Amino acid sequence: MARQVMSDKMLDLVARRFRTLGEPYRLRILQELEAGEKSVGELVAALEGNQPNISKHLQVLFDGGLIGxxxxxxxxxxxxxxPMVFKLCALVCSSEAEKSRRDYEALAGQQRQVKR
Amino acid sequence: MARQVMSDKMLDLVARRFRTLGEPYRLRILQELEAGEKSVGELVAALEGNQPNISKHLQVLFDGGLIGxxxxxxxxxxxxxxPMVFKLCALVCSSEAEKSRRDYEALAGQQRQVKR
DNA sequence: GGAATATATCACTATGTAGTAATACAGTAG
DNA sequence: CTACTGTATTACTACATAGTGATATATTCC
Structure with missing residues (x-):
């Protein structure tokens, strides 16, 4: 299989989508919506944020095509x-879990061969 | 299967990783590295960027644990x-492709039922 | 040691965007 | 039409970071 190189335009689109997801508050909003649709007021209540800020994040997610x-x-x-966003998050989560597992084992190994 | 809610700490980690990928230039660097390891000089030559900027992006990718x-x-x-990053990109790409397909069909449908 | 090369870091500017308070707008009820 | 509710938008501040030229650091060669 030949290595598939993305066009500059596609790179911009992909980067833009990653940036849309690169905000903890927006991830929390998406998590709330995973259980089903919610009104702005319900989100404001659930996330304990202020309304303008949540509306702005919702607008970003909407413009990015992630929510309707x-x-x-x-x-x-x-x-x-x-729903692709949840696959993305799951991938990243498992990668993070793997990473911290490796970090832990590296630390343990370091402990084992500690000098003195 | 119960809905898995991420902790605030995990949300920050995931968002941070997405932000690391949310930059077209960094995606280009990752694409270059997909073919195999490269020196900074080789990347500078391949990407036609200036060296300090590329070094800075490499540092960000390194800090994010995406490259060694x-x-x-x-x-x-x-x-x-x-290598998870390529799965992520592939997912986003297919989603973008699907999105533009839908956009195209919506446009075609609008053409069909055009008024007047 | 000094010169040369490869890379990283610093200092700075410019741009984007998150948070927030005030305000505008749309829909509904009376 | 007026009052009320829910949401979006505006205007602003604060902060993060991309780009860039100058400089520092590390390695090799002489």
């Missing part, structure tokens, strides 16, 4: 539109 | 240390 929204009365409900 | 390095004479060779 629908209006119902005066409320607006947001929902995951691309 | 070894010295050989005065040169320093960098190499991928966590």
């Amino acid at each position: 929204r629908r209006r119902e009365g005066t409320s607006i409900f947001y929902a995951i539109s691309d | 390095r070894r010295r050989e004479g005065t040169s320093i060779f960098y190499a991928i240390s966590d």
